[in-house]
Amino acid sequence: MRTILLEEAETMNPGPATDGAQILAAPGTTVLAAPASSYDTQGVTATTAPGGVDLTAIAADLRDDHVYSEDPAQIGALKQVVAHAQADGHDINLVVLKQQMPTFTMYRDIATELQQHVGGTVLVFGPNSVGSASPEFSRVNLEDATDNLTLSNPPQAAQQMVDAITKPGVDWTLVTIVLIAVVVIGAIVGRIRSLRRRDRGAQTSPADLSHGAGEESATDEKSPSGAVASGSGNDS
DSSP states (O other), rough: EEEEEEEHHHSSOSOOOOOOOOOOOOOTTEEEOOSSOOOBBTTTSEEEETTTHHHHHHHHHHOOOOOOOOGGGGHHHHHHHHHHHTTOOOOOEEEEEESSSSTTTHHEEEEHHHHHHHHHHEEEOOOSEEEEESSSOHHHHHHTTTTOTTTTTTTHHHHHHHHHHHSSOOOOHHHHHHHHHHHHHHHHHHHHHHHHHHHHHHHHHHHHHHHHHHHHHHHHHHHHHHHHHHHHHHHH
């Protein structure tokens, strides 16, 4: 028995089968439905998004110059943001949508879908929120960079977000190494000083004892003489 996919069956037996009608196939042939060619994430598919947003057209523009905006007047400023990021070694793609998505997570879904096709970091700006996807920057950094953006001015918001995610951060590994080194050096210096004080004390103690013993001997020798001299004076 032969097994074919639905698409192959339609090719073999053309006819009005797309509305759910039976597809005629040769006897002994099993017909299976072909899998979907794209996934759907909250209304975002590989080709479309709510509001008629054409993801295929957006991806084509991003491959061309890394920017997409439904307002041509914004293109120049967006390109400048991308150029500055590229000069610092960052691959950034900027998308500006006029259509407000039903939920703010859709902006991230759009960015994720586009990123799979164009690579780099994709930032999607809408009237009420921002979505992002990146293999270079962490989700925490991307989310933190969305605070206090000027969404009413997309090129400015794009510059603000790019500056936020690309600014040098604190290298906590280096900070930890430096702190450990300081503690170790401090311990070594303290130990050396302690040993020096102990050695210095060991060298001076015998001399001090000898000097003290000499003074006691001199006192003992002088005391009898003084007593004799005093007695002689009284006799005379």
